Amino acid sequence: MAAASSTKKLMLAASPNKPRLSSKLVPPATIRGPPRRRKTKRFAVLATFITSKPTVLVAEKLGEAGLDLLKNFANVDCSYNLSPEELCTKISLCDALIVRSGTKVTREVFESSAGRLKVVGRAGVGIDNVDLSAATEHGCLVVNAPTANTIAAAEHGIALLTAMARKIAQADASVKAGKWQRNKYVGVSLVGKTLAVMGFGKVGTEVARRAKGLGMNVIAHDPYAQADRARAIGVELVSFEEAISTADFISLHMPLTPATSKMFNDEAFFKMKKGVRIVNVARGGVVDEEALVRALDSGIISQAALDVFTEEPPAKDSKLVLHENVTVTPHLGASTTEAQEGVAIEIAEAVIGALKGELAATAVNAPMVPAEVISELAPFVTLAEKLGGLAVQLVAGGSGVKSVKVSYASARGPDDLDTRLLRAMITKGIIEPISSVFVNLVNADFIAKQRGLRITEERIVLDGSPENPLEFIQVQIANVESKFGSAISDIGDIRVEGRVKDGKPHLTKVGSFGVDVSLEGSIILCRQVDQPGIIGKVGSLLGDNNVNVNFMSVGRIAPQKQAVMTIGVDEEPSREVLKKIGETPAIEEFVFLKL
Numbered sequence: 001m002a003a004a005s006s007t008k009k010l011m012l013a014a015s016p017n018k019p020r021l022s023s024k025l026v027p028p029a030t031i032r033g034p035p036r037r038r039k040t041k042r043f044a045v046l047a048t049f050i051t052s053k054p055t056v057l058v059a060e061k062l063g064e065a066g067l068d069l070l071k072n073f074a075n076v077d078c079s080y081n082l083s084p085e086e087l088c089t090k091i092s093l094c095d096a097l098i099v100r101s102g103t104k105v106t107r108e109v110f111e112s113s114a115g116r117l118k119v120v121g122r123a124g125v126g127i128d129n130v131d132l133s134a135a136t137e138h139g140c141l142v143v144n145a146p147t148a149n150t151i152a153a154a155e156h157g158i159a160l161l162t163a164m165a166r167k168i169a170q171a172d173a174s175v176k177a178g179k180w181q182r183n184k185y186v187g188v189s190l191v192g193k194t195l196a197v198m199g200f201g202k203v204g205t206e207v208a209r210r211a212k213g214l215g216m217n218v219i220a221h222d223p224y225a226q227a228d229r230a231r232a233i234g235v236e237l238v239s240f241e242e243a244i245s246t247a248d249f250i251s252l253h254m255p256l257t258p259a260t261s262k263m264f265n266d267e268a269f270f271k272m273k274k275g276v277r278i279v280n281v282a283r284g285g286v287v288d289e290e291a292l293v294r295a296l297d298s299g300i301i302s303q304a305a306l307d308v309f310t311e312e313p314p315a316k317d318s319k320l321v322l323h324e325n326v327t328v329t330p331h332l333g334a335s336t337t338e339a340q341e342g343v344a345i346e347i348a349e350a351v352i353g354a355l356k357g358e359l360a361a362t363a364v365n366a367p368m369v370p371a372e373v374i375s376e377l378a379p380f381v382t383l384a385e386k387l388g389g390l391a392v393q394l395v396a397g398g399s400g401v402k403s404v405k406v407s408y409a410s411a412r413g414p415d416d417l418d419t420r421l422l423r424a425m426i427t428k429g430i431i432e433p434i435s436s437v438f439v440n441l442v443n444a445d446f447i448a449k450q451r452g453l454r455i456t457e458e459r460i461v462l463d464g465s466p467e468n469p470l471e472f473i474q475v476q477i478a479n480v481e482s483k484f485g486s487a488i489s490d491i492g493d494i495r496v497e498g499r500v501k502d503g504k505p506h507l508t509k510v511g512s513f514g515v516d517v518s519l520e521g522s523i524i525l526c527r528q529v530d531q532p533g534i535i536g537k538v539g540s541l542l543g544d545n546n547v548n549v550n551f552m553s554v555g556r557i558a559p560q561k562q563a564v565m566t567i568g569v570d571e572e573p574s575r576e577v578l579k580k581i582g583e584t585p586a587i588e589e590f591v592f593l594k595l
């Protein structure tokens with residue numbers, strides 16, 4: 001990307017190979033479609049309009065209602081059962097990818113997309129099949145559909161619990177095999193037994209509620225859950241040890257993460273009450289499956305009911321699957337008609353929103369900024385990007401930027417001002433003019449860190465009304481030389497400061513000089529000895545060469561001393577014109593900056 005580019009950029013939606021028209025804030029999307037089970041709260045970010053329809057690859061079966069929404073907005077390619085190689089080939093032609101649990105979205109997928117893939121939609125909850133670090137590094141948003149299948153998963157958990165307790169699957173197979181073994185299939189009762197819910201999130205809570213209805217004593221373990229929320233439904237939160245050592249039944253509902261991987265292993269099984277029964281509708285990977293077979297064989301665990309497996313589908317000769325005390329289903333937790341319709345709508349809306357440049361409430365790898373915050377900060381977001389872009393263009397050479405300090409002057413308390421969006425946009429403004437990377441809210445912090453760019457933030461607390469979120473933003477770049485010496489502040493940093501006036505971003509300070517120019521088009525900064533006639537000379541020079549001046553201001557230290565003239569221009573002056581400006585007597589230095 002050329003230095004000092006004036007191209008307007010977007011946060012999420014732009015694809016490098018698509019023409020862009022403009023970048024602006026839009027209100028939250030209203031998408032009409034079939035009745036929704038749940039009203040999705042939406043959070044908007046910057047949007048861009050792209051002239052051609054985006055392409056969405058749907059790699060696993062998705063409910064019709066969701067597909068219809070997608071088809072109204074994008075070209076939809078439904079290609080199921082792709083091999084990893086086929087997925088990598090196709091992805092370079094897609095702006096969005098929608099998957100369920102059966103597709104591994106690996107680093108290779110993001111690399112193969114060569115920057116085009118802007119959003120991955122996981123039509124469900126668990127995102128353990130998506131390489132989130134790779135997505136973030138590539139600036140690709142990942143969204144999921146976290147609520148629409150909660151009840152389905154909880155109901156499946158209860159179905160497995162009761163079916164296991166009464167050996168329904170085994171008895172069914174026996175009758176179908178022509179047998180009538182009433183004494184063999186004697187079950188156990190649930191009432192009065194203790195169920196330990198491991199992971200008291202959405203699904204775990206619903207399982208707990210239903211188990212209470214069955215007369216069970218329910219305890220739960222979840223290091224991050226609130227005890228009063230559990231108590232409200234008659235559930236006691238206990239330690240991991242207490243949960244597994246006292247329960248008659250254990251139901252797993254935590255996500256698969258590096259911390260939960262194989263947490264149910266030999267050691268854990270050894271601590272369990274002899275004869276305990278286990279249900280897993282979470283993820284196979286939270287259980288050490290070989291250890292589970294050993295625990296089943298030794299009788300520590302008398303039965304298991306499993307919907308999920310480390311490898312799906314499991315091997316045909318899997319000892320675990322074939323174990324006579326194990327009941328299995330092929331990852332059906334979310335598979336009800338209702339849940340699949342809800343999930344499809346939820347993910348389609350999130351993906352469409354993200355492609356429009358909005359940020360869905362279900363973003364997994366980006367800060368969620370509430371719509372009201374975004375709308376309030378909108379003009380400051382533009383200001384932040386432009387100040388970042390201006391500051392970096394003032395650096396001589398451009399590549400040595402390592403330390404940036406951003407100061408936000410506001411009458412608001414620190415908790416009332418969310419600066420993540422502003423920081424991301426300043427990062428974007430600084431990095432994009434000097435590199436070819438695409439920076440957005442998803443990858444801004446990562447890219448800054450990767451490039452060794454340290455951004456520190458400071459609050460300048462002002463008196464006055466907190467109605468206005470910010471008075472001004474100041475960007476300082478330390479330890480660099482400037483191609484415009486007057487941009488160096490009294491402490492030796494490059495400093496630019498801006499405010500929002502009448503809803504528009506303005507540059508109000510350069511170095512120690514007060515200026516006032518609307519941040520549109522391009523600007524010329526000149527330092528001159530303050531004397532009559534200079535403004536006229538430069539103005540006529542530009543006018544004579546068909547360069548329209550849209551704004552001009554002069555900030556001086558004292559009358560007849562040094563002054564900085566800021567000229568806003570609509571067109572880029574030719575080299576000759578810029579040279580002539582430099583040769584104007586009394587002009588000591590000048591710089592042309594693109595916004």
Ligand SMILES: NC(=O)C1=CN([C@@H]2O[C@H](COP(=O)(O)OP(=O)(O)OC[C@H]3O[C@@H](n4cnc5c(N)ncnc54)[C@H](O)[C@@H]3O)[C@@H](O)[C@H]2O)C=CC1
Pocket residue numbers: 125126127146149150153198199200201202203204221222223224225253254255256259260281282283307308331332333334335
């Ligand atoms: N079988 C299926 O088809 C389905 C499976 N799932 C699985 O169920 C999981 C849970 O889903 P939700 O309840 O919607 O997610 P959730 O995010 O609402 O709940 C997960 C809970 O696990 C807790 N947790 C995290 N680490 C833990 C640990 N070490 N020990 C105990 N608890 C821990 C979290 O604090 C959170 O409260 C998903 O991650 C997904 O893998 C979800 C839906 C369908």
Ligand SMILES: O=C(O)C(=O)COP(=O)(O)O
Pocket residue numbers: 100101102123124125126127149331332333334335
């Ligand atoms: O939502 C989840 O986490 C699930 O496990 C459901 O998976 P699925 O979309 O049915 O492949």
